[in-house]
Amino acid sequence: MPAKENLRPGGRSARVQASVHNAVRALLKTMDRADVTIPLIAAEAGVTPSTIYRRWGELQELLADVAVERLRPDMLPIDTGSARGDLEVWTEQYCEEMSSGIGRDMMRDVLAAQDNANACKCDAFTREQIALIAERAHARGEAFPDIDAVMDGVVAPIIYRILFGDQPSIERVRNLVTNVLASAPTRPRQPASAPISG
Amino acid sequence: MPAKENLRPGGRSARVQASVHNAVRALLKTMDRADVTIPLIAAEAGVTPSTIYRRWGELQELLADVAVERLRPDMLPIDTGSARGDLEVWTEQYCEEMSSGIGRDMMRDVLAAQDNANACKCDAFTREQIALIAERAHARGEAFPDIDAVMDGVVAPIIYRILFGDQPSIERVRNLVTNVLASAPTRPRQPASAPISG
DNA sequence: CGCTAAAAGCAAATAATTTGCGTTAATGGA
DNA sequence: TCCATTAACGCAAATTATTTGCTTTTAGCG
Known part of the structure; x- marks a missing residue:
């Protein structure tokens, strides 16, 4: 290989x-x-x-190789001032990008390849973006769920529906975000230092 | 085509x-x-x-065609006597089957095809199985979440992890089931008739 | 039973893939 | 800096896969 x-x-x-x-x-x-x-x-x-x-x-491997580069995030998640806003905006943008014809094709190319290293890369890209949003939330003293919870609760349902024939609606996507945020601990897990407001 | x-x-x-x-x-x-x-x-x-x-x-279409037939469920979900048991057992079996080398290959074949009709079929198969479990639960007077909730909360996370490089652990899978059942209404939505126990 | 056309077979033409071998040039050490 | 080593490339021949035009078979139907 x-x-x-x-x-x-x-x-x-x-x-x-x-x-x-x-x-x-x-x-x-x-x-x-x-x-x-x-x-x-x-x-x-x-x-x-x-x-x-x-x-x-094979052509498939080359296409996967090109696709994964195009799926690499080219900007930081937009900072809206709140965890909810950050995650909502990022999720809607992610969903739109992946639902588009090009996004679908790229995902298909990545998944169709024998070598699943590229698929792993895509997963890592997504986790990195969410980690950035989580870090910002923690820095603000906001609660935020685990990365895995966001992957399971938001990313996975979106990708599943796109791959298996459905276009997830914006309401559904917003619901996913709401639910996963509701599952977050109400207090930040461990602020880096005492809150300034103390 | x-x-x-x-x-x-x-x-x-x-x-x-x-x-x-x-x-x-x-x-x-x-x-x-x-x-x-x-x-x-x-x-x-x-x-x-x-x-x-x-x-x-193309070979890809033929492989997808064969794969989808092999992914068609060949038995009813096992009846364990309770909704939780039914869903747990079914989920674990589904996860095991899909995580195996053969399951992965079949899923890849289905998703790699240009024509996504086969992917839709797979989704439909899964929904049917869950619908059967849900019907049994309702017949027993048990609460059970919507099919979509189970797809988002259980099926999608499992499939996402398998496709993108991770093997979901049994604990994680059990957790998914627990969480989705916790989200179900505590009373059945509309029992077909008054419970016998009344 | 015969008509019609969809689907299969066959074979020639075209296109893609593999492979052996010579050449170029990136890397590392003297 | 120069040379040795060898990965990666180019080329062309051989192999294999795919497409296509035409013929034959046969399912579906009156």
């Missing part, structure tokens, strides 16, 4: 990888993913097909 | 479909799924490859 980040991270190898990734993104913009083939990508990237075959093995 | 159950349900066509499905199952038993190809399946099934190409289009 030729993983992508093991050997020779510099120079030509890196250039080829970048070129191939760009080619995939460019092609996916202009055509249906069912019509994207490795020889086509190779031509667009200016490399020989066997390079791609040897490095990624 | 040549769907599978539109036309000519009888005779040769049905025989070919059965033969191809059997061939896929047989091959998946003896070899890695990465090595299963359409020409191989065709040879095993005694049909010509172009038949498979025209009918299913």
